[in-house]
Amino acid sequence: MHKIKSIIQFLFILFVAIFTPISLFASDIILNDTVSVSATVIRAPSATGSYLTSVTFSGFAYPEAIVHLWKNGVPQTTAYTFSDGSFNIRLDEVYSPNALYSLYAIDKMHRRSLILNYPIVVKSGYLTQISGILFAPTISLDKTEVKNGDYITVSGYALPTTSLSVVIKGIQDKTFYMNSNSDGTYQLTIPLLDFKKGDYNIYVNYKNSNKISKVILFTIGEVNILSTELVENIPGDCNADSIINIIDFSVTAFWYDRPNPPVCVDTNDDNIINLTDFSILAFYWTG
Amino acid sequence: MKIILFIITIFFANTFAVYAADVSVLAPKIVKNNQTFIVSVDLNTDHVLVNSFDITISYPSDILSFKGYKEDVSIKKLWIVPPTNSSGSIHFSGIIPGGVDGVYDPDRIGLQAIPVIELIFSSIALGNGEFTLIHSDILQNDGLGTPLIHENKNSSIVVSNVATSTYNELVLDKSIQDVEPPAPFTIQFIEAGLFSKTPSMIFFSTTDNDLGVEKYQLHTGNIWKDVKSPLPVKKSIFSRYLSIRALDFNGNIREAQVEIPGILPQMYLTLFIVVFICSFMLFMLKRKR
Numbered sequence: 001m002h003k004i005k006s007i008i009q010f011l012f013i014l015f016v017a018i019f020t021p022i023s024l025f026a027s028d029i030i031l032n033d034t035v036s037v038s039a040t041v042i043r044a045p046s047a048t049g050s051y052l053t054s055v056t057f058s059g060f061a062y063p064e065a066i067v068h069l070w071k072n073g074v075p076q077t078t079a080y081t082f083s084d085g086s087f088n089i090r091l092d093e094v095y096s097p098n099a100l101y102s103l104y105a106i107d108k109m110h111r112r113s114l115i116l117n118y119p120i121v122v123k124s125g126y127l128t129q130i131s132g133i134l135f136a137p138t139i140s141l142d143k144t145e146v147k148n149g150d151y152i153t154v155s156g157y158a159l160p161t162t163s164l165s166v167v168i169k170g171i172q173d174k175t176f177y178m179n180s181n182s183d184g185t186y187q188l189t190i191p192l193l194d195f196k197k198g199d200y201n202i203y204v205n206y207k208n209s210n211k212i213s214k215v216i217l218f219t220i221g222e223v224n225i226l227s228t229e230l231v232e233n234i235p236g237d238c239n240a241d242s243i244i245n246i247i248d249f250s251v252t253a254f255w256y257d258r259p260n261p262p263v264c265v266d267t268n269d270d271n272i273i274n275l276t277d278f279s280i281l282a283f284y285w286t287g
Numbered sequence: 288m289k290i291i292l293f294i295i296t297i298f299f300a301n302t303f304a305v306y307a308a309d310v311s312v313l314a315p316k317i318v319k320n321n322q323t324f325i326v327s328v329d330l331n332t333d334h335v336l337v338n339s340f341d342i343t344i345s346y347p348s349d350i351l352s353f354k355g356y357k358e359d360v361s362i363k364k365l366w367i368v369p370p371t372n373s374s375g376s377i378h379f380s381g382i383i384p385g386g387v388d389g390v391y392d393p394d395r396i397g398l399q400a401i402p403v404i405e406l407i408f409s410s411i412a413l414g415n416g417e418f419t420l421i422h423s424d425i426l427q428n429d430g431l432g433t434p435l436i437h438e439n440k441n442s443s444i445v446v447s448n449v450a451t452s453t454y455n456e457l458v459l460d461k462s463i464q465d466v467e468p469p470a471p472f473t474i475q476f477i478e479a480g481l482f483s484k485t486p487s488m489i490f491f492s493t494t495d496n497d498l499g500v501e502k503y504q505l506h507t508g509n510i511w512k513d514v515k516s517p518l519p520v521k522k523s524i525f526s527r528y529l530s531i532r533a534l535d536f537n538g539n540i541r542e543a544q545v546e547i548p549g550i551l552p553q554m555y556l557t558l559f560i561v562v563f564i565c566s567f568m569l570f571m572l573k574r575k576r
Contacts, residue, residue, distance in 0.1 A: 072363055098402070100363040102385055115385030119362055119401070121392040128393055203430075215430040239480065249365060249382075250477050250490040250517040256367060262484045268432065275341050275424055276432035278367055278382050282338035283430040285384030 051125035053095065058088040059133025061105035061113065062157035063184040070102040073287060081105070085159045085184060095124035102287070103133065107157035107184075111138035114214060115285055136211040137164060137186070137204045141218055145225040148197055152218060155187040156204065163207040166190070170200030177207070195220050214284065235267035236281040244284045252281055307333035310425065311400070311440035312344060312418045315457045317447050323354065323409045325457045326418055326442070329400040331389075336428035337435055338386035340403060341367075341379075343423075347416025348375035350446045354463070355498030355536035357405040362387060366492070369500065370404065376421065377406060386428025407463065407498060410446040417443045465497035465537035474531055474545035477517070488517040489545055491531050498536035506530040525549035525556045 061067055065081045069089050081087040093099070099122050105113040113135045122128060137158035146152045154166055158180040166176040166188055172195055180186040186204075197220050204213040217235070236248050255261040255273040265273060267280040313327040328342065346353070353372045368380040389398025420439035427433045472493035479487040493500060504511035505518065511532065520529065526549040532542040549556075 097360045098362065098390075100387075117383070117385045117387045119387055119390045121390065121394070123393055126393065128391075130391065201430075212430070238483075238485070246365075246475065246490060247477055250475075250488060251485050253367060253490075254485055254488060254517045254519070265485070275339050275367075275380065275426060279339040279426035279428070279432035280430060282382040282384045282386065283428050287384065 053093045053122065053124050053126060054090055055093050055099075055101070055120065055122060055128045056088065056090045056130065057101070057103060057118070057133060058086070058129070058131045059135075060085045060159055061087055061135040062107045062138065063160060065105045065107045065157065067103060067105045070287065072100050073102070083160075093122050093128075096120075096122040101130075103135075104286070105135045105138075107138045109138075109140075109157065111140055111156060112286060113138055114283070115287070134206070134209065134211060136206070136209070136213045137180075139202070139204050139213040139216060141202065141216055141227055143218065143224055144227050145219045145221050145223060146192055147222065147224045148195075148220055149193050150224060151189050151191050152202075153187060153189045154202060154204065155185070156213065157184045158186055158204070158206070160184045164204055165207055166202065166204050167212075168195075168200055168202050171196050171198045192220055197221055234284050236265065236277070236284065238262065238264040243286045244281060245287055248281060249278075252277055307331075308335065308425070308435055308437035309440050310342065310403075310420055310423045310437055312420060312442045313457065314418050314442040314444050316443070317445045317449075318410050318458055319448065320410050320413055320446055323407065323459045323463060325357065325459065326406040326408060327457065328403045328406065330403050330425065331400040332387075332425070332435060332437075334388050334398065335435055336386035336388045337401075337425050338384065338428035339367075339380075339382045339424075339426040339432070341422070341424040342403070343376055343378045343421050344406075345376040345417075345419045345421050346408065347414070347444070350410060350412045350414040350416055351408045351444070352411045353377060354407040354409050355465075355495075355501070356407060357496070358494050358499060359496045361402040361404050362390070364403075370406065378422075379404065413446050413448065415443065415445040417441055463497050465495070465535060465539060467495070467497055468539040469493045469495040469500050469533040469535050469541040471541060472533065472543050474529070474543050476520075476545055476547060478548075486519040487522060487547075488519045489529065489531070489547075490517045491533075491543065492516055493533050493541060495533075495535040495539075500533050501536045502534055504532050504534065506532070520547055522547060522550050 057069060061081050063081065063083050063085050067079050067081060067087045067089060069076045069091065076091055077089060079087050079089045099120050101118045101120060103116045116133060118130055120128060138156040140155055142153040158164055160180060160182050162180050164178050164180055164186055166178065168174045176188060176190060178186060178188050199217060199219050201215045201217055203215045205211060234242060234244060236252060237244055238248060238251050252265055252273060255265050261273045267277045309331050311329050313329060315324050318324050356370045362383060364381040364383050366381045368378060370377055370379040387401055390401060392399050419441045423439055425435040425437055427435050470493050472491060475490045477488050477490060479485055491503060502513055503516060505514040527547050528544050529547055530542055530544050532540050534540055
């Protein structure tokens with residue numbers, strides 16, 4: 001009897017294991033995101049009786065930030081966010097089977113978010129709504145190199161009074177938790193006493209969100225080197241203009257598969273320019 | 288006993304694991320001979336943001352001929368390597384700045400697969416074969432270039448006298464008559480920094496909605512030479528113009544020019560000519576006297 005029970009148990013576990021694709025485990029993490037994006041259509045008659053074609057984008061960035069909307073790499077319009085960080089942008093459109101809309105936000109301190117892309121099939125005579133957009137917090141550091149045992153201050157803009165995770169990754173990983181202020185600002189001074197010397201990455205994200213801020217590189221070494229004018233230390237930005245665009249892409253493309261690339265092009269320090277370097281460049285793209 | 292059961296379970300679970308993300312090649316199952324059709328390459332990321340891809344597809348070159356590629360309905364991207372046909376395989380690589388996780392189509396529920404490219408083929412002989420993804424790298428938009436674990440979905444094709452195919456929408460009524468040249472484009476000059484290891488260069492890129500851009504050529508001397516973007520250029524003493532032309536797969540041409548600034552400004556050339564003419568005239572005058 002006991003044997004039969006064991007066999008049934010085994011078969012049940014086997015059945016569940018085989019028919020539960022790995023995607024379910026993966027999507028568990030993604031589903032923690034509290035905000036989702038949806039595209040819906042509403043028939044929108046105009047004053048003349050014909051139907052308008054337009055696209056609206058709504059969601060959250062940072063209080064009193066500017067949200068920029070681009071279509072196929074060309075600037076279209078901008079909108080200011082409200083004090084709660086919300087925004088709503090409407091764009092009159094024509095039919096397009098593959099319009100690529102890109103949005104980015106600039107906070108009150110002129111820090112720029114990462115780009116969010118929305119490829120949309122725009123239907124003629126319909127209003128397409130993209131709602132629930134959420135920009136990850138902006139980020140800057142007070143130092144590019146920190147003296148061993150000293151402090152580093154991370155600051156930026158986020159949604160007001162929202163839980164944030166500040167993640168440090170490198171030789172040692174550590175996560176710090178904090179809340180943003182009512183005006184959307186946040187600042188955290190982190191003692192680095194327990195950290196070993198070396199290179200580290202730091203980023204910020206909302207609790208329960210998989211969208212991360214820009215990833216900033218800093219070094220724990222012998223001296224303190226202050227960040228001037230909110231230097232962002234962007235990988236691949238060889239001309240140091242804090243912009244990642246076609247110029248940086250061209251420089252990376254020139255060194256693709258060539259020996260001895262310059263340090264600034266080799267974003268992951270493996271002494272070769274390959275798809276990984278292009279991927280890192282595409283992550284920081286500003287246009 | 289329980290441990291053994293657990294190990295066996297894990298083993299079977301991994302053996303039968305189905306990755307949620309995939310790269311798929313979609314082709315008509317059966318086509319007639321001398322028929323033109325589309326082979327679509329789509330990327331389903333399972334809601335993960337991705338920003339770069341490097342894909343090689345082999346095709347049965349004994350029964351099919353590669354004609355070009357369409358970009359008008361595929362995702363906007365920057366080519367690192369535009370589609371290149373080489374002995375029965377097509378390689379292409381590019382980035383989608385900012386990353387995407389799917390396409391929002393109001394007519395369909397949920398995120399749709401990303402249309403990476405549409406390849407155009409023509410059948411040249413009867414037979415059968417397979418479109419096989421022999422290499423596919425997809426990287427996540429996470430600032431680290433983490434590979435996306437995915438599976439490849441290939442597609443088979445039969446060239447037959449009797450063509451009743453699924454995916455009929457991929458079979459074109461007639462061969463594409465590409466008479467339009469590639470889209471107008473500009474050439475960007477990128478000047479090297481003073482101590483830069485990277486030389487000065489020009490960057491150019493355009494699209495062609497019918498059969499795609501096959502190659503670019505530089506006008507040098509009296510001939511057109513095949514070149515790739517970005518192209519290193521040397522600055523000469525005075526500024527000069529360079530001509531680049533884009534050719535689509537049907538040989539239609541679009542040309543563009545760029546001025547490469549010289550080491551000395553144009554003003555110096557004018558000044559030099561003026562001084563030269565004045566000196567010459569003075570010399571002639573003195574000689575007359």
